[in-house]
Amino acid sequence: MKRGKFIVLEGIDGSGTTTQSTRLAEALERKGHRAHPTREPSTGLVGRFLREILASGRRVEEAPDYKTMALLFAADRADHCAIEIAPRLAEGEVVISDRYLLSSIVYQSATSAVPEEAAEFVRAVNRGALVPDLTVVVDIDPRVAKARRTARGGAPELYEVDELQGRLASLYLDAERLLSEHPIVHLRGEGSVEDVTAELLAHVERVIGLGEGSPA
Ligand SMILES: Nc1ncnc2c1ncn2[C@@H]1O[C@H](COP(=O)(O)OP(=O)(O)OP(=O)(O)O)[C@@H](O)[C@H]1O
Ligand SMILES: [Mg+2]
Numbered sequence: 001m002k003r004g005k006f007i008v009l010e011g012i013d014g015s016g017t018t019t020q021s022t023r024l025a026e027a028l029e030r031k032g033h034r035a036h037p038t039r040e041p042s043t044g045l046v047g048r049f050l051r052e053i054l055a056s057g058r059r060v061e062e063a064p065d066y067k068t069m070a071l072l073f074a075a076d077r078a079d080h081c082a083i084e085i086a087p088r089l090a091e092g093e094v095v096i097s098d099r100y101l102l103s104s105i106v107y108q109s110a111t112s113a114v115p116e117e118a119a120e121f122v123r124a125v126n127r128g129a130l131v132p133d134l135t136v137v138v139d140i141d142p143r144v145a146k147a148r149r150t151a152r153g154g155a156p157e158l159y160e161v162d163e164l165q166g167r168l169a170s171l172y173l174d175a176e177r178l179l180s181e182h183p184i185v186h187l188r189g190e191g192s193v194e195d196v197t198a199e200l201l202a203h204v205e206r207v208i209g210l211g212e213g214s215p216a
Helices: 017-030 045-054 066-090 101-110 115-125 142-152 162-173 193-211
Strands: 005-010 035-039 094-098 134-139 184-188
Touching (some): 005 066, 005 193, 017 094, 134 162, 134 193, 142 162, 184 193
Parallel strands (some): 005 094, 005 134
């Protein structure tokens, strides 16, 4: 069985990564691939604990510090890789994760007083994590993302603070420097859902095609 492909979607809150991971999986299935959308925090036990922290209504200063959060996210990632991502890849599926390692680097450095040190700490504790075949960063004007979150409704989560979201957006623009060993592409997220999916699908099909010996 040929190993599948591991695709990651990244972006600030409201950039559309959840919408796009579902749509990408559906588009790939229509084209005859087996696709599995998943997300971080995962649905495993550590992931559930993290979601509880994110939804607790605490402010960032009241939540565990960046090192604690980085370790919890790294633990969830190890669990997610072991029980969900690796087995699906072994079955030849295209696994699409809504957030992964780049989120940890971006969010933990933006919530630390020592961003470069935080980025290095996150990279260090994730040394053993699977390397995605492609990380797609959905860059978006934080004001557009905020309007979408407001329209979606619901209580803001831990990191959904305007000033922080602006810094997260800037860090995502710098993704290649933050995570130099992972293949990364960027696309703009302001367009329609359909336009973003089409662009995303084109990038992902190139990666899938590479594995099948098709022309690049
Ligand atoms: N391209 C788009 N145009 C207009 N609305 C969109 C677009 N993409 C997503 N939305 C809407 O914006 C809202 C946020 O999208 P979504 O939940 O996919 O973002 P997200 O990046 O996963 O956010 P979070 O990080 O908070 O989970 C949803 O209500 C979704 O329907
Ligand atoms: Mg989401």
